Amino acid sequence: MSRSFIPQTMGLTGAEVPQANLGEAEGQGVDFSIDYHQSFNKDLWMISRVNFTYATSKYVKYEEPDYTETPWLSHVGQKLSQPWGYVAERLFVDEYEVENSPYQGSATVMAGDIKYRDINGDGQITTLDQVPIGYPTTPEIIYGFGVSAGWKSFDVSCFFQGLARRSFFLRTTSSATQYSTMPFQNQTQLLKAYADDHWSEYNRNLYALFPRLDSEENVNNRMQSTWWMRDGSFLRLKALELGYTMPASLTGKINLEKVRVYASGTNLLTFSKFKLWDPEMGGNGMGYPIQKVINAGIQVSF
Numbered sequence: 007m008s009r010s011f012i013p014q015t016m017g018l019t020g021a022e023v024p025q026a027n028l029g030e031a032e033g034q035g036v037d038f039s040i041d042y043h044q045s046f047n048k049d050l051w052m053i054s055r056v057n058f059t060y061a062t063s064k065y066v067k068y069e070e071p072d073y074t075e076t077p078w079l080s081h082v083g084q085k086l087s088q089p090w091g092y093v094a095e096r097l098f099v100d101e102y103e104v105e106n107s108p109y110q111g112s113a114t115v116m117a118g119d120i121k122y123r124d125i126n127g128d129g130q131i132t133t134l135d136q137v138p139i140g141y142p143t144t145p146e147i148i149y150g151f152g153v154s155a156g157w158k159s160f161d162v163s164c165f166f167q168g169l170a171r172r173s174f175f176l177r178t179t180s181s182a183t184q185y186s187t188m189p190f191q192n193q194t195q196l197l198k199a200y201a202d203d204h205w206s207e208y209n210r211n212l213y214a215l216f217p218r219l220d221s222e223e224n225v226n227n228r229m230q231s232t233w234w235m236r237d238g239s240f241l242r243l244k245a246l247e248l249g250y251t252m253p254a255s256l257t258g259k260i261n262l263e264k265v266r267v268y269a270s271g272t273n274l275l276t277f278s279k280f281k282l283w284d285p286e287m288g289g290n291g292m293g294y295p296i297q298k299v300i301n302a303g304i305q306v307s308f
Contacts, residue, residue, distance in 0.1 A: 118218030
């Protein structure tokens with residue numbers, strides 16, 4: 007890890023901060039899978055599987071300043087991919103509220119911008135007001151389950167996959183460090199979700215999806231906070247297939263060993279609290295989406 011403090015007398019720039027084996031972390035979890043096979047009779051059978059992984063971690067030692075008076079800033083005891091950020095209360099009502107609230111660190115803050123909570127009560131919003139927010143950005147739970155079953159000439163199989171205990175942050179730019187700073191894609195297009203639900207003089211919604219629109223970078227609104235944080239958990243119907251195998255008494259008449267008609271689909275359904283785009287894409291809604299695929303076909307054996 008990088009040293010927490012390097013005196014200027016070392017003559018190093020910020021990019022040259024040396025790293026050393028100073029920290030200590032530990033992890034633990036559980037991983038299992040269960041398979042079940044059953045033939046109920048000559049016409050009915052079933053195969054099912056469940057897999058589950060839970061993995062968590064935490065820092066045991068971390069070189070950092072003395073955070074006795076601000077314990078929420080300490081990495082010790084926190085998850086390895088735990089994000090820090092500001093607590094967003096809502097959007098500012100008007101300029102009067104801006105003037106009578108803790109200084110946000112920017113003179114351009116206006117009505118419709120994000121209002122942050124002064125955690126340490128010093129009357130200004132600084133890095134000392136950042137706290138652990140949400141779940142780690144790496145999911146702590148990954149799971150899946152599926153079943154295949156057959157009855158006489160019919161068969162069906164499906165598989166679900168999901169993850170939980172993961173947070174991500176919205177952004178619309180290609181830079182991972184700018185969290186929805188600019189609502190315009192390539193400076194030309196505005197996402198419909200933001201166009202339909204943003205703060206404006208005609209829509210003074212203090213909890214709008216997007217704060218006050220700005221044609222330039224808004225330093226106040228770009229900071230990582232609970233405003234842009236979303237629950238990254240989801241459950242997806244990853245695969246589904248339905249099939250019918252013609253009886254041997256029919257295929258034999260046309261000199262075929264086996265004929266099976268089927269229809270299948272991939273990524274058919276996704277269940278998630280997040281609705282703007284596929285939650286597996288995280289905060290980058292401008293990336294290429296996961297494709298939904300539907301197939302139909304015939305399998306013939308001679």
